[in-house]
Amino acid sequence: MAHPRVDAILREARDAVAAAKSSADLEQVRVRFLGRQGVLTQLLRSLGGLAPEERPAVGAAANEAKRELEGLLEARLAGALEAERRAERARGRLDLTLPGRRPPRGALHPLTRVHDEIIAIFAGLGFSVVEGPEIETDYYNFEALNIPRDHPARDMQDTLYLSESTLLRTHTSPVQIRAMQAQRPPVRIIVPGKVYRRDVADMSHSPMFHQVEGLAVDRNITMGDLKGTLELFAREMFGRGSRIRFRPSFFPFTEPSAEVDVLCFVCRGDGCRLCKQGGWLEILGSGMVHPNVLKNVGYDPEEVTGWAFGMGIERIAMLKYGIDDLRLFFENDVRFLRQFA
Numbered sequence: 001m002a003h004p005r006v007d008a009i010l011r012e013a014r015d016a017v018a019a020a021k022s023s024a025d026l027e028q029v030r031v032r033f034l035g036r037q038g039v040l041t042q043l044l045r046s047l048g049g050l051a052p053e054e055r056p057a058v059g060a061a062a063n064e065a066k067r068e069l070e071g072l073l074e075a076r077l078a079g080a081l082e083a084e085r086r087a088e089r090a091r092g093r094l095d096l097t098l099p100g101r102r103p104p105r106g107a108l109h110p111l112t113r114v115h116d117e118i119i120a121i122f123a124g125l126g127f128s129v130v131e132g133p134e135i136e137t138d139y140y141n142f143e144a145l146n147i148p149r150d151h152p153a154r155d156m157q158d159t160l161y162l163s164e165s166t167l168l169r170t171h172t173s174p175v176q177i178r179a180m181q182a183q184r185p186p187v188r189i190i191v192p193g194k195v196y197r198r199d200v201a202d203m204s205h206s207p208m209f210h211q212v213e214g215l216a217v218d219r220n221i222t223m224g225d226l227k228g229t230l231e232l233f234a235r236e237m238f239g240r241g242s243r244i245r246f247r248p249s250f251f252p253f254t255e256p257s258a259e260v261d262v263l264c265f266v267c268r269g270d271g272c273r274l275c276k277q278g279g280w281l282e283i284l285g286s287g288m289v290h291p292n293v294l295k296n297v298g299y300d301p302e303e304v305t306g307w308a309f310g311m312g313i314e315r316i317a318m319l320k321y322g323i324d325d326l327r328l329f330f331e332n333d334v335r336f337l338r339q340f341a
């Protein structure tokens with residue numbers, strides 16, 4: 001039921017559909033011919049103005065043209081949309097020629113790094129790692145370590161008591177007792193762990209910090225062994241040129257006792273800000289295990305001797321990395337932590 005006027009419009013519409021390159025183009029064609037102001041729509045609406053004899057033929061032809069055009073548009077639209085979706089996916093696909101995106105990477109906490117390093121150094125010397133409870137009894141934390149009740153040495157460490165006889169350990173030294181009770185000499189252990197003190201946090205104090213205890217007990221162990229071991233430790237920890245010195249000191253569980261300094265690795269002894277012009281940095285306390293301590297665990301001080309030391313992990317890390325505020329370790333500000341990645 002063709003009609004010349006409708007035929008012309010239909011031909012134009014078919015060409016437009018054929019020329020469309022996208023779903024957006026097809027939509028434009030639909031609006032142009034079938035929209036409210038569209039050519040075919042207008043034609044159908046104007047049928048009333050035609051001569052009565054013309055109306056049926058034009059009307060039928062226009063309706064047929066409308067159906068054909070709707071079918072054409074629908075068929076092309078499905079293909080166009082599919083092609084567009086495929087192109088979209090291709091754009092989002094992995095481009096192997098692009099430089100990779102770096103995933104955010106975590107890193108070990110500086111205290112963990114120093115802890116691991118200390119352990120590795122002593123493990124290399126044949127020491128084994130032992131741990132003990134953070135909740136201790138008065139006996140292990142003090143008594144067995146030759147610190148009797150009411151002894152002024154108890155004031156050296158402000159203690160957080162949980163009850164009359166239990167407390168948060170103030171040092172890792174009680175693990176010396178536990179380890180010696182559990183085995184016969186020779187003993188070569190290293191004891192890392194958390195310790196607690198009744199202190200308010202400031203640049204150099206924290207109610208919780210970390211220590212590493214060292215203990216060697218055997219026949220003929222001397223202070224020379226202690227010195228040699230700590231010299232090696234200092235060289236591994238602070239560099240080949242490191243030197244240490246012993247300063248007489250006092251601890252109830254060692255006799256003699258010494259505090260150990262390492263030659264300031266910044267100024268090499270000349271005096272600088274890090275060593276507060278002293279040229280030396282204190283790194284630990286140590287000494288020969290007191291005969292009373294050996295007796296307390298059932299060892300015979302006439303038969304075996306030993307040395308022990310205790311060092312603060314935070315202190316070593318502060319010296320090694322030039323950190324001047326203890327609180328930085330516990331605030332977990334990534335801007336601080338990132339520097340050790």
Ligand code: DAH
Binds near residue numbers: 172214254285
């Ligand atoms: N326990 C001591 C403290 O926390 C450190 C210490 C000193 C440990 C001498 C020892 C040692 O094993 O022999 O201050």
